[in-house]
Amino acid sequence: MLSRALLCLAVFSASTPLLADTVWLKNGDRLSGKIKVFDGGKLLIQTEYAGAIPIDWKQVKTLESDQELLVKQDAYTGEKAKSLQAAEDGKVTLANGEAPKTVELASIQQIMKPKPVVEDLVWKGNVDMALDYQRAEKDTDDYDIDFKTSARHGKWRHTAEGEYNREFQNDVVTTDNWRAEYALDRFLTDKWFWQGRLNYKRDKVEELARQRVVGTGPGYQFWDNELGAFSLGSLLNRTDYEYKDGGKDNFYSLAMKWDYNRYLIGKRVELFTNGEVGRPLSNIADYALDAEIGLRYKVTEWASLNLKAERDIISGTKDSDLNKTRYTAGFGVAW
Known part of the structure; x- marks a missing residue:
């Protein structure tokens, strides 16, 4: 029984794709890749099939990411989220353990990987x-x-x-x-x-x-x-x-x-x-x-x-x- 369980787990792991960030667009399209940065009204996602793709932020319905990201809702302060989770249209959830927070996409001014010392550098x-x-x-x-x-x-x-x-x-x-x-x-x-x-x-x-x-x-x-x-x-x-x-x-x-x-x-x-x-x-x-x-x-x-x-x-x-x-x-x- 143990060997069968291990075999099933191995088959499941091999058939499951690596975690990737996903962006859902208002026109129904969905893009998968790695979110690089959001700044100046453009979300840049790195894909294996088309390289770096810039997306107009106004066209994003929601998104998710398994990365730790710094999300800034004004020009000077930000919140470090362990991951991003998809939410209802026009929103995203910042996952931080027991205290997730759902925010409007329109309120976000910048998303980036936090730096070691100066996070928004x-x-x-x-x-x-x-x-x-x-x-x-x-x-x-x-x-x-x-x-x-x-x-x-x-x-x-x-x-x-x-x-x-x-x-x-x-x-x-x-x-x-x-x-x-x-x-x-x-x-x-x-x-x-x-x-x-x-x-x-x-x-x-x-x-x-x-x-x-x-x-x-x-x-x-x-x-x-x-x-x-x-x-x-x-x-x-x-x-x-x-x-x-x-x-x-x-x-x-x-x-x-x-x-x-x-x-x-x-x-x-x-x-x-x-x-x-x-x-x-x-x-x-x-x-x-x-x-x-x-x-x-x-x-x-x-x-x-x-x-x-x-x-x-x-x-x-x-x-x-x-x-x-x-x-x-x-x-x-x-x-």
Whole structure:
């Protein structure tokens, strides 16, 4: 009898599929997979048959999950549920032992896996590298590396980025510069935020040797979810220029800053652009533009190939204008 019971148990276990998260839609469809995140009105579920599928939250009837998930009903606080259980239309039950709680789907703003220390921490970023070696009438060695990372927790978002460029032609340095920036955003509402930022550029070849910028101002986050993000910010900047010959300028300016990225083709391809355009409040310069646009193609979950174009313009300075365009292709990592 014992052997028969064990045999039945083994057959039952083999025929039972592994537990998976399930999402029921209002049109009667049902999707099974693993819930990755819900943010910005999109629920992302990872499936074996179609990869990552984004679902409009308004189309979800109910859902269930065997994962431990952090469910946030406002922008700053959340409840950690041991699992999610299907409920009546438009609702879900947060299972926490003897005290389950059923909530409206419309009241949920975010669902994610809780982090070990800061439970609602969302951290993402990328590092891109490009190397170019040409052996011809002019031997050229070109190196480029840049990074960008952001971490958001509650009302705060930290963003750090930087880049380094160096180029030789016949052993003569023709490009040698680096840049670093840090920005701190404080969200006033779900969309509006106030930003403070510091930016420093150093160039050992161009006449404009150093640029220091301190700025602050409001911004608006149009969206930020698993499929991409888009924000605009307006800044009042204090800028200091230092030239190669020792000359200096400082002035205040108004600037518009943008940051956009969008994932396409099942998140295999990323289109991105970011930059800043500004105009001084005095006659020090006409305008300044620092922008980039590019594509990343994901080879694996973390590795990618990238193609990028950068434009850096400072027009109308009394000592020397700056007008540079740079194209790079390389590889990188993302998280």
